Amino acid sequence: MVDQVGSLGQQMWDFVYAYDAAYDRAAREVGLSAAQACLLKAVAERPVTMGELASRLLCDASNVTQIVTRLESKGLVRRQPGARDGRSKEVVITPDGAVLDERMRVAFTFPVERLGLLSSDARDALGSALDVMLGRDG
Amino acid sequence: MVDQVGSLGQQMWDFVYAYDAAYDRAAREVGLSAAQACLLKAVAERPVTMGELASRLLCDASNVTQIVTRLESKGLVRRQPGARDGRSKEVVITPDGAVLDERMRVAFTFPVERLGLLSSDARDALGSALDVMLGRDG
DNA sequence: TATTGTTATACTCTATAACTATA
DNA sequence: TATAGTTATAGAGTATAACAATA
Known part of the structure; x- marks a missing residue:
């Protein structure tokens, strides 16, 4: 059992490694850093403080301040005053930002590619395992 | 099917996110950055150029040069002349480095913790899915 | 001439501490 | 006074270009 976990641990490491590398590559392809792409993705859903x-x-x-400033200077997001709280600011995606976010989703082919290698049953099993490991059932 | 992949893609994102965050936290606990811990892990197996x-x-x-220099100044690795090629250098882990690498492995509890939530069957299924997605069979 | 590694440089990510403005 | 965000600053990760030493 310990050996099973050990070997699985290595596979998991390798997979996450490949995943991260692919994300980084995709981000650079569209002219962003991974951190910038990540923030853009978060803002793409809805305005976020x-x-x-x-x-x-x-x-x-303070880190967010800088990343937002860089994305803002590229015209991909903008700051707007917070809804109720005069101290807070919301970061809103611009049309250009939405286009780039979409390009990023297209460029990041890794998940779809790899999941496409699995049978339907294997996908089900993977989904269940991830649910459990993410604490989303049981 | 597309929806299944879409949902799985989100779960995968969340899992990788949690994995990376846990690795970063573990590294900082032992006084390293993630990049430093990663390099130390690579060198722990055997000397590497x-x-x-x-x-x-x-x-x-040039990036490796800098990370190795930092680890060397902490006494965790050292450079030695390459075996055959006079131009190359091998990076070797020191006793202190080996201790810290081991501490890092202990601190990085995430994989074992999460895999421990799975049944034996679920672990088997996950292992098979990872093999396929890593291109290691089929 | 090609390759291994380093240096110089610049940009980004990241956090801490001190600060401003608002609550 | 507490909180949201920014600024100043510093250390670390990263790449490119120019360089040294060796093959």
Whole structure:
């Protein structure tokens, strides 16, 4: 059992390694860093405050300030005053930003490619395993 | 089917995100950056040349130079002349480095923790799926 | 001449501490 | 006074270009 976990641990490492590398490559293909692509993705769903971005990206607020400033200077997002709280700011994606986010999703072929190698049953099994490991059932 | 892949893609994203965050946290716990921990892990197996490290870490050689220099200044690795080729250098782990690498493995509890949530059958299924997605059979 | 590694440089990511403005 | 965000600063990761030493 320990050996099974050990070997699985190595496979998991290799897979995450390949996943991260592919994400980084895709981001650079569209002219972004991985961190920028990540933030753009978060903002693409809906406007998000700076603080919320820091929470979701698991980093310091001062870091978010800089990444947003860079994306803003590229015209991909803009800051707007927070809805209720005069202190807060929301980051909103621009049309150009939405286009680039979509290009990024297209460029990041890794997940679809790899999942496409699995049988339907294997996909089901993988989905169940990920649910459990993410604490989403059981 | 497309929806299945889409949902699975999100689960995969979430899992990789959690994995990366956990690795980063573990590295910081032992006083390393993720990149430093990664290089130390590579060198822990056996001496590796600078160029080989660049290949394995998927980065430029000049980057490896800097990371190795930092690890060397912490006394965790050392450079030694290459075996056959007088131009090359091998990076060798020191006793202190080996201790820290082991501490890192202990600190990085994420894989074992999460795999421990799975049944034996689910682990088998996950292992098979990863093999296929990593192109290691079929 | 080609290759291994380093140096110089520049940009990005990241965090800490001090600060401004608002609550 | 507490909170949201920014600024200043510093260390680390990263790549490109120019370079040294060796093959």
